Amino acid sequence: MEGPQLPFQIQLLETHIRFEANGDSRKEVHTIVKIINILGARQFSRVAFDYNRAFQQIDIPLIRISHANGGTSELLPSAVTDAPNPAVEKFPAYQDVRVKSVRILGLQEGDTLEYRVITSTAHHPLAPDFWLEHTFDRSGQVLEEHYELDLPISLHIKPAINPDTPATSVDAEVAGSPSRMKYSWARQYAPGTSPPSDSETALNPDITLSTFRHWLVVSAKLAVALTPGFVPPDPQKSHRDQYTELQKFPLITEKVLAKAVELTKSANTQSETTRAIYDFVSGKITAVDLPLGASGFAVRPAEEILTSGYATQEDKFVLFESLAKAASLSVVPVLTGFCDYEAKATPRPSVFTHLDMVGGGPDIKFGMDPSLEVAPLGMVTPVKEKCVLSLNRANFLRLGTKGELIDSSLGVWTPAPTGSKLHASQKVTVNASIGLDGKLAAKVKYTLRGENELTLRVAFHQTPKDKWNDVANLLALSDGFRGQVTSVTVSDPKSTTDPFTVEYEITQPKFVDWTKKPVRIPALLPQIGVPDPPSRSPSGPDAPKIELGTPLDVDTHVTLHLPAGTTVEAPAGTSVTRDYATFSSTYSAKLNTLSATRHVNFLARELPADRAADYNAFFRTIQNDQTQRFTLFAPPTPAGESPKSPEKQKSSP
Numbered sequence: 001m002e003g004p005q006l007p008f009q010i011q012l013l014e015t016h017i018r019f020e021a022n023g024d025s026r027k028e029v030h031t032i033v034k035i036i037n038i039l040g041a042r043q044f045s046r047v048a049f050d051y052n053r054a055f056q057q058i059d060i061p062l063i064r065i066s067h068a069n070g071g072t073s074e075l076l077p078s079a080v081t082d083a084p085n086p087a088v089e090k091f092p093a094y095q096d097v098r099v100k101s102v103r104i105l106g107l108q109e110g111d112t113l114e115y116r117v118i119t120s121t122a123h124h125p126l127a128p129d130f131w132l133e134h135t136f137d138r139s140g141q142v143l144e145e146h147y148e149l150d151l152p153i154s155l156h157i158k159p160a161i162n163p164d165t166p167a168t169s170v171d172a173e174v175a176g177s178p179s180r181m182k183y184s185w186a187r188q189y190a191p192g193t194s195p196p197s198d199s200e201t202a203l204n205p206d207i208t209l210s211t212f213r214h215w216l217v218v219s220a221k222l223a224v225a226l227t228p229g230f231v232p233p234d235p236q237k238s239h240r241d242q243y244t245e246l247q248k249f250p251l252i253t254e255k256v257l258a259k260a261v262e263l264t265k266s267a268n269t270q271s272e273t274t275r276a277i278y279d280f281v282s283g284k285i286t287a288v289d290l291p292l293g294a295s296g297f298a299v300r301p302a303e304e305i306l307t308s309g310y311a312t313q314e315d316k317f318v319l320f321e322s323l324a325k326a327a328s329l330s331v332v333p334v335l336t337g338f339c340d341y342e343a344k345a346t347p348r349p350s351v352f353t354h355l356d357m358v359g360g361g362p363d364i365k366f367g368m369d370p371s372l373e374v375a376p377l378g379m380v381t382p383v384k385e386k387c388v389l390s391l392n393r394a395n396f397l398r399l400g401t402k403g404e405l406i407d408s409s410l411g412v413w414t415p416a417p418t419g420s421k422l423h424a425s426q427k428v429t430v431n432a433s434i435g436l437d438g439k440l441a442a443k444v445k446y447t448l449r450g451e452n453e454l455t456l457r458v459a460f461h462q463t464p465k466d467k468w469n470d471v472a473n474l475l476a477l478s479d480g481f482r483g484q485v486t487s488v489t490v491s492d493p494k495s496t497t498d499p500f501t502v503e504y505e506i507t508q509p510k511f512v513d514w515t516k517k518p519v520r521i522p523a524l525l526p527q528i529g530v531p532d533p534p535s536r537s538p539s540g541p542d543a544p545k546i547e548l549g550t551p552l553d554v555d556t557h558v559t560l561h562l563p564a565g566t567t568v569e570a571p572a573g574t575s576v577t578r579d580y581a582t583f584s585s586t587y588s589a590k591l592n593t594l595s596a597t598r599h600v601n602f603l604a605r606e607l608p609a610d611r612a613a614d615y616n617a618f619f620r621t622i623q624n625d626q627t628q629r630f631t632l633f634a635p636p637t638p639a640g641e642s643p644k645s646p647e648k649q650k651s652s653p
Contacts, residue, residue, distance in 0.1 A: 005036060005037065006036060006040075006140070006141060007035075007036055007037050007039035007040035007043060008033055008034060008035050008036055008040030008043060008044065008141075009033070009034045009036060009140075009141065009142075009143060010031060010032070010033050010034075010137075010141060010142040010143065011032045011033070011034050011112075011143050011144065012030070012031070012032040012143070012144050012145075012146075013029070013030075013031055013032075013137075013142050013144070013145045013146070014029070014030040014031075014145075014146045014147075015027070015028070015029050015030075015134075015145075015146070015147050015148065016028045016148045016150070017132065017148070017149055017150065018150035019130055019132075019149075019150070019151055019152065020152060021128065021152045021154055021155055022127060022128050023121075023124055023126070023127030023128035023129060023130045023211075024120075024121060024122045024123070024124075024127070025120075025121045025130060026118065026119070026120050026121075027118070027119045027120075027121075028116065028117070028118045028119075029116065029117045029118075029119075030114075030115075030116050031113075031114070031115055031116075031117075032112060032113075032114045033112065033113045033114075034110075034112055035107055035108070035109060035110065035111045035112070035113065036109065036110075037109050038109060040107075040109075041107040041108060041109065041111070044104055044107055044113055045103070045104055045105065045107060046101055046102065046103055046104065047101065047102050047104065047115065048099050048100070048101035048102075049099070049100050049101070049117055049119070050085065050097075050098070050099055051098060051099075051100065051119060052096050052097055052098070052294065052295065052296060053096040053097075053098050054096040054295075054296070054298065055121055055122060055123050055124045055125065055296060056119060056120065056121050056122075057119070057120045057122075058082075058100045058117065058118070058119055059117070059118040059120070060080060060100070060102060060115065060116065060117055060118075061116050061118065062074075062114065062115055062116040063075045063079075063102060063104070063113075063114070063115040064113075064114045064115070065104070065106070065107065065111055065112070065113055065114075066111065066112040066114070067108070067111050068108060068109065068110030068111050068112075069110075073106075075102060075103075075104065079102055079103045079104070079105075080100065080101070080102050081100070081101050081102075081103075082098060082099075082100045082101075083098065083099060083101075084097065084098055084099075085097045085098060085099050085290070085294075086099075087288065087289045087290055088288060088290065091286075091288050091308075091310050093300060093304075093308055093310075094288055094290065094295065094312065096295075097290060097294050097295065102115075124296050125225060125295075125296040125297055125298040126221065126222075126225060126296060126297060126349075128211065129210075129211045129212060129221065130210075130211055131208075131209065131210035131211065131212065131346075131348035131349065131350060132149075132207070132208065132209050132210075133205040133207065133208045133346075133348065133350060133351075134147065134205060134206060134207045134208075135205045135206045135207075136165055136185070136187055136206050137189070138189075140189050140191070142189060143188065143189050144186075144187070144188050144189070145185070145186075145187045145188075146184070146185065146186050146187075147184070147185040147187075147207070148182060148183070148184045148185075149182065149183040149184075149207070149209070150180060150181075150182050151180065151181050151182075151183075151209070152179065152180055153172075153178055153179055153180060153181050154179070155211060157209050157210075157211065158209075159183060159207055159208065159209040160207070160208045160209065160346050161183075161206070161207055162204065162205070162206040162207070164206075165185065165187070165206040165207075167183045167184060167185055168184050168185050168186045169182075169183075169184045170182070170183050170184075183207075185207075208345075208346035208348065209346065210346050210347055210348040212347040212348060213347070214343075214347055215340065215343065215347045215389060215412050215413070216395050216398060216412050217347065217395075217399060218347045218348070218349060218389065218412075219389060219390065219391050219392055219395050219412040220391075220392070220393070220395035220396045220398065220399055221396075222297060222335070222349060222391050223333065223391035223392050223393045223395065223396070224393055224396055225297040225298070225299070226297065226299055226314060226317060226318060226333060226391065227249050227250055227318075227393060228250070228251070228299055228300065228301040228302070228318060229249070229250075229251050229301065230249055230393075231245075232396070233245040233246060233396075233397070239397060242397055243394065243397060246393050246394060246396070246397070249393060250302065250318070250321050250322045250325055251322075252302075252322060252325060252326050253301075253302070253303045255303050255306065255307075256302050256303055256306060256322050256323060256326055257326045259306060259323065259326075260277070260323045260326035260327045261326075263276045263277055263280050263323065263327075264276050264277065264327050270329065273327050273329060274324075274329060274359055274377065275377050277320065277323045277324055277327060277329070278320070278368060278370060278377045279377070279496070280323070281316055281319055281320045281323065281370040282316075282370035282372070282373055282374075282375065282377075282496075283373060283374075283494045283496075284309070285305070285306075285309060285310060285311050285316060285319065285370070286309060286310040286311070286373075287310075287311065287312075287313070287316065287370075287371050287372070287373045288310055288311060288312045288315075290312050290313075291353075292313060292314070292335075292352060292353060292354055292355055293349060293350065293352075294312070295312060295314065297314060297349070299314050299315050299318045300315055300318070301318075302318050302319045302321075302322035302323070305318060305319045306319060311371075312371075313354065313355045313371035314355060316370045316371050317331075317333050317355055317357060320357065320368075320370060321333075324359070329359070330359070331357045331358070331359045331368070332357065332358045332359070332390055332391070332392070333355055333356075333357055333390070333391045334355070334356050334357065334358055334367075334388040334389060334390050334391065334414070334417075335349075335352035335354070335355060335356075335388060335389040335391065336352065336353060336354045336355075336356055336380075336381075336383045336385070336388050336416070337351065337352045337353030337354055337383075337385065338351035338352050338353075338385060338389075339385035339386050339387040339388070339413065339416070340387075340413065341386065341387050341413050352389065354369075354371075354381065355371070356368065356369050356380050356383075356388070356417065357369070357370075358390070358414075358417065366378040366417065367379070367380035367417030368380065369381065372454070372457075372458060373461060373493075373494065374454075374457040374458055374461045374493040374494055374496065375454055375457070375458075375496070376453070376454075376496035376497075377496065379450075379451075379453075379454055380417055381454065382451055382550070383416040383417060385416055386415065386416055387413040387414060387415055387416055388413070388414060388415075388416050388417070389412055389413060390412055390413075390414050392412070395412065423449060423450075423553070424449055424450025424451065424452075424550050424551060424552045424553065425447075425448070425449045425450065425499075425552070425553040425554070425555070426446065426447075426448050426449075426450070426452055426453075426552065426553070426554045426555070427446070427447040427448075427554075427555045427556075428444065428445070428446050428447075428479075428525070428526050428554075428555075428556040428557070429444075429445050429556075429557050429558075430442055430443070430444050430445075430524050430525065430556075430557070430558040430559070430560075431443045431558075431559050432524055432558065432559070432560045432561070433560065433561040433562070434511060434512055434560065434561075434562055434563070435563065436514070436563050437509075438509070438510050438511055438512045438513055438514060439507065439508070439509050439510070439511060440483065440506075440507065440508040440511035440512075440524075441505070441506075441507045442481075442505065442506050442507075442524065443503065443504075443505050444476070444481070444503065444504055444505075444506060445501065445502070445503045446475075446500075446501060446502040446503075447499050447500075447501050448499055448500050448501075448502075449499045449500075450550060450552060451550055451552075453499065453500045456471075456475070456490075456500060456502060457493040457496075457500050458493075459471050460490050460493050460502075461493040461494070468488045468490065469485055469486065469488050469504075471488075472485045472488040472502065472504040473485045475502065475504075476504070476506055479526030479527055480526060480527045481506055481524075481526070482508055483506040483507050483508030483511075484506065484507050484508070485504050485505070485506050486504070486505050486506075486507075487503075487504060487505040488502070488503070488504045489502075489503045489504075490502045490503070512632070514634040517633065517634065518569075518631045518632060518633050519631070519632040519633075519634065520629040520630070520631050520632070521629060521630050521632060522626075522627075522628075522629055522630075523558060523587065523596035523598075523628065523630065524558045524560060524596075525556045525557075525558050525596060525597075525598055526556055527626060528554055528556070528598060528600050528622060528626065530600070530619055530622050530623075531546075531547060531548050531549055531619075532619070533546070533612060533615050533616040533619050534546060534609075534612050543609035543610075544609060545606040545607060545608060545609060546606060546607040546608075546609065546611065546612060546615055547605070547606050548580065548581070548602055548604055548605055548606055548607065549602070549605065550605065551601075551602050551603055551604065551605065552601075552602050553599075553600075553601045553602075554598075554599065554600050554601070555597070555599045556597065556598045556599070557595070557596070557597045558595065558596050558597075559593065559594075559595050560593065560594045560595075560596075561592065561593055562592040562593065562594070562632065563592065563634075563635050564592055564635060565592065565635025565636060566592045566632055566633065566634060566635050567632070567633040568589035568592070568594050568630060568631070568632055568633075569589070569630065569631040569632075569633075570587040570588050570589045570594060570596075570630060571587050571628040571629065571630065572587070572628075573585045573586040573587055574621060574624075574625045576618060576621050578614070578618055579603070579604070580602070580603055580604035580607055580611075580615075581600065581601060581602045581603055581604070581618065582599075582600070582601050582603075583598075583599070583600045583601075583618070583621065583622050583625075584597075584598075584599050585597060585598045585599070585625050585628075587628070587630070589630070594630055596630075598625070598626075600622065
């Protein structure tokens with residue numbers, strides 16, 4: 001059975017990349033695309049290429065359309081535009097981050113589009129180091145792919161190549177006196193091949209290479225890159241004297257020192273000092289939403305960042321570290337999104353997705369992420385990986401004069417932050433009523449701390465106020481509520497000292513049909529998300545643990561008002577206690593008002609694999625409880641009147 005038709009198909013994809021010993025490079029891509037239907041024509045009506053003008057140049061020497069009905073056409077230079085990335089339009093300091101795009105009008109089904117793009121890189125901020133990763137297409141989107149690497153032999157770089165995709169040829173450029181080595185691949189799509197997942201691609205690309213010989217080198221050089229004005233210590237001095245010189249950084253100017261004094265003048269403890277600096281950098285310095293490394297890890301001086309009032313995630317670290325040092329605090333930058341405890345992967349910066357910080361006193365350390373603007377102190381976006389890469393300028397002393405590794409005894413991978421230092425909790429209260437017409441009207445209020453709090457803070461912060469109903473509607477749907485959401489109010493996402501609150505009203509016509517006898521309804525409580533038990537119960541010392549996530553206390557309560565005279569039968573409550581979690585529920589009715597509560601409190605992050613059966617029983621108890629129903633008996637119909645449907649009741653005088 002054939003799969004769905006692709007909107008376009010790349011008939012040929014040719015890539016040639018040449019690296020120089022000084023880190024400069026030239027990448028040329030030649031693409032031939034067959035437009036299959038109107039969706040493909042729309043997709044290629046504009047092609048865009050990201051680059052950084054500070055160290056890159058984009059040239060597009062060829063764009064040609066071969067029309068299905070005959071003839072060809074080439075685009076005029078006026079179709080090409082070069083503009084700052086939309087994320088930096090309002091931030092002049094970052095307008096070297098750009099997009100070169102081409103408008104391609106008139107594409108039709110059956111047309112063929114051909115183009116060449118050349119990207120030249122010179123004087124990259126991390127030069128002479130460079131790195132590369134590539135995975136061949138296996139989806140059928142690319143029918144034929146040619147890939148060529150041209151490397152200087154003097155650097156002794158040997159690419160890591162997937163055994164399933166060996167190079168078609170490997171040869172020297174000049175016979176007898178080789179100075180360069182070429183690796184070439186020629187591949188054609190093989191039907192039936194399963195494309196790898198995104199996580200598999202990140203962990204195991206088909207081709208990787210890097211001049212970074214060890215993760216410690218990555219740690220040292222990126223730490224140095226994030227230090228404006230860094231001057232390497234004199235290698236002729238003793239190790240102790242070199243380390244003393246390193247402590248001069250970051251450099252503190254009078255303006256930065258004055259700002260640190262102003263921010264912390266009322267702080268009496270280290271915790272209060274940290275909060276004062278964090279709240280300023282997080283909430284008062286506007287975050288510029290660029291991917292990690294978009295600037296090549298080039299950063300601005302702290303004073304310039306302070307004056308401009310905006311910063312990328314890298315520059316937010318620069319300012320935070322400078323203010324912290326001026327206040328006699330220290331902070332460590334860490335890269336998240338990839339973990340390589342066993343050092344099996346090719347060391348390279350491109351595998352990381354975010355820059356966080358680790359701070360705190362000698363006895364307690366916690367993650368910080370001021371780039372989100374609305375993350376409470378001590379809270380970061382959850383890190384899925386087990387470890388993070390810590391960046392440390394002191395590792396520079398373990399490198400030789402040419403940047404080579406001379407001491408790998410110090411590890412650079414540290415355990416990932418385990419969530420917020422705040423107690424994670426979620427309280428939901430629902431005050432609702434059902435009328436004689438069967439309409440449900442409810443007011444819902446959330447009070448949150450922890451990962452869910454951060455998710456909602458970011459969502460509302462990044463959404464215009466006139467679209468908050470859309471965010472609240474998604475929240476309602478995720479909790480099992482259906483209906484029209486209105487009157488959304490939230491606490492200030494930037495006010496991170498207190499828990500975050502969200503309130504909305506929701507209505508659902510015809511929620512019940514009173515002509516049915518009896519009526520059964522669920523408790524109007526949000527569905528409690530409980531980690532799924534393992535599908536199998538592996539045993540043995542190497543069996544993976546059962547992940548329960550960050551400890552979380554969830555308390556939900558509903559009060560539902562019914563028409564006078566309604567009779568209610570409440571289900572039985574549930575109570576179960578384990579050493580890793582507790583769950584309880586209560587259901588009651590008094591006159592025409594019913595109440596229900598559910599409370600779950602996860603106390604542990606994980607369980608041994610041999611507790612799978614016990615956890616599965618705990619999980620099923622909660623699932624079964626959430627299926628329980630209240631039974632409602634409609635109020636009696638007054639004498640002399642016949643029962644009426646909700647529709648008729650609504651239209652009666």
